[in-house]
Amino acid sequence: MTLQPIVRPDADAVGDVVATTILERMATAGDRPFLLGCPSGRTAMPVYRALARHAAHGVDLSRMVIVMMDDYVESGALRRVAPELSYSCLGFAERQIVAPIGQPIEIWAPDPADPSRYDEVIDAAGGIDLFLLATGAGDGHIAFNQPGTPRDARTHVTPLGVATRRDNMETFPEFTTLDMVPTRGVTVGVDTIAALSREVIMIVCGSHKNKAFARIARAEAYEPDWPATIVVECKNPTLIADRSAALLEK
Template identity: 75%
Template structure:
């Protein structure tokens, strides 16, 4: 089943709508925590800025658990992988600390207390922790512009994939050069990542919001709005098989006039 898009004027309007939805969903639950699945990079930034603005006006985000989708990894001791240092500008854990949690904590004492990131030494453990917490209440999703990757799930990823370590294709790595300007040449981008799986997203979340903004995401918009089911060559199409999906785009991505 295809997902009908909501098209808003620009990325800031999209971010405001996403943040409002997050707060509405939190208000409708009374649990000890609210798990928010989060991408790093440009796509989520308008929503994260909007959440900080709400926090400055008194919104209580202390129940929010920031569940990151993925992170870059590098070879460690004995042939194993480890996450890149959180102090690096392209670390997804560092991104969550600096770009999501940090601005909220600066303006409010009612900031999120937890950030979760998958561990390359125990990928399956991430799915177990999410399941033990009752699943992800709301997952924000983004699509790669060049190859349709979602999190670090590469083209060809099986529909039943769970959290795993994966090599990163050149298209994904080039997309991430745009996400993190610190990558000034392809050789600087790590070649592997640890990522939630396609099925982790679909099976473990109660609701998802796919965000598509900018002219560079027009192919992503076209592929996802046309999809009727998961298409392995464009993994972000899994959104059509998720529970309670919403697709929000800006005019630039949707090729519509403001």
């Protein structure tokens, strides 16, 4: 089954739609913690900004738990890079998601020293209520799942390919040369996303994501050479894009 995309004029409009969906899902989840799966980087920033605006207008987001997708791993050790570093995904969550909201929100992140524990914790909590997804422009990576990732992959440590690392040079301008980008990451697996989420939203914005949008929009099942296609095998999937990504006239 292919996905029928929702297209909005620009990334900010996409962010508003997705943030509204999050609030609607939280409203029907009762008083329990609401697990929101989150990517770091540029793609979901309009969503995070919209959530911060809602919080500034008095919306209580304190029941939210931010479940990060991945993080870079230190060279020569099974440790996440220090959160103080600008490219730390845990640090990104602290600085770019939680701090602007200004409420006490818990953050979870995978531990490269014990990756499988992450799936156990998510499963024990009842799964991720809503997972925001993003796709690599050059190789279709999702989180740090690289092309060729098997369908049954759970949270794991993985080498990062050149295309993924080049994509991340765009996200973090301090990476001025490829050899500055870490070569390993810890990541939820494609099956972590598919099996442990109640709902997913794939966000694709910008003309540089034309190829990614086309691949995902026509996918009927998981394609290992483009891991972001796992979205079509998830429960309650949505594909939302801006006009630039969807190659539509303004």
